Amino acid sequence: MSDRRQLRVPPREEDFRGRLHDERIAARLGAALGIAFAICFVTGLISHGIQQPPWWFTWPTRPVNLYRVTQGLHVITGIASIPLLLAKLATVYPRLFAWPPVRSAPHALERASVLVLVGAAFFELITGLLNIAHWYPWAFFFPTAHFAVAWIAVGAILVHIAVKLPVIRRALGEDVDASTDDTPGSNEGPSRRLFLLAAGAGVAAVVLATAGATVPWLRRVSVLAVRTGDGPQGVPVNKSAVAAGVIDSASDPAYRLEVVSPERTASLTLDDLRGMPQTEASLPIACVEGWSASATWQGVRVRDLVELVGGSSESDVRFVSLQASGLYGSSVLPALHARDDLSLLALRINGEELDLDHGFPCRLIASNRPGVLQTKWVQRIEVQA
């Protein structure tokens, strides 16, 4: 404590002498971040693929909870990345003040790629976090922006790994707290192992504080989860009947469900639907926002409705909502799901008639799909050619 150093503004890289500014910590935190971003990226691509399937993409009907797990992981690993990213940046912060700022053209490119990496990573984590809290203080459309910048972030991570590979190899091979190679004066501050432990504690804290939105036994612990998991009839709602503007049309006694195939058309009243064979299925509603909740649904098999109008079990089926506006007013159920025993046009949830907010008079519920594709307030079913 005798060395009264001068504080320079701005400081230089060598002015930071704390033990945490060390490649061994940076490499370990970086590895954890790399794994978290890889999980986020793959699960995000899966979710994107299900919602906007390219021709080569199919998504299975089983296990019924698979999407619940992949999307829950997407959000949980994203949230876990927040303390990891902050800790990683704290360890490498002195690099910001490297002098001279640019040594060569490759060095300039490397610094630019790090700026892109950090910017894209912050963008993904912040927009994702605000999206699950339904807070949109920006003008762009979240899904397309979050998807596009994810490619930039992952690309920049690969470049960063490629550039740092020798350092990563060296740093991961060494004991974190070995101090034999410390430069003089770099023994200040907490031990490196403790810093890693603290970052781990930060990850554990934010995961516990939020994961209850999808992990039922954590509900009471997750004080920062966007949803408790409760809602009308014990299940949360993403878009209410008021927000969808369907209060009048959904409760209209003259409601008819149109079922259309290339061969013929059927027009069914709610009582007609109730009179058809009813099937019960226990399926989760799993939102793209990472929350999920299981429920017992009762209703008419989609398969039976397709057969009613002479449709083929090889056909995709489109569900159109009473919801007039919005991007999610309809969804296409792939043939694989349409002929599945568990795909229902549900009339009841947990033993009660559907609440308006859950899609009364009837909604689609199928296994292993994002909630946004489980179209509510269905008015028309089109068996496609």
Add this chain to the structure above:
Amino acid sequence: MALASVGVILMAFGGWLVVRDSDPLQLAPWILGPVFIHDAIIAPLLLGLVWLGHRVLPHYAQGPALVALIVCVAVTAVAGSVLTRAGARPDNPSLLDRNYVAGWLLAISLTLVAAGIATAVNRRRSLRSGRTS
């Protein structure tokens, strides 16, 4: 080199998606803004606190203080999205249906209490080892 090339291709693809599907000028403040705020304010503040903790705290309190600082920062960063319930909607009571201020204060309090207990344990341990040596 192959890895870097793949990375550059993915970045270019992402950039192309941004230009095709979004307005880059709307995205830019949300990409560069956080970097600037982090580098200019958050990082110096936190590193300053770590440095200060090392200077002023007794050695047996330094570890628990560091862990508590990181946990509190992490919890606060995540809580920021729900604390004001900015996304709440009157027509959907199942959304943002907790008292987040209370939850956040509880998480911070528990962290500080845990850090206090760890400090007391460390202190007793260091006193005892001091006596026996």
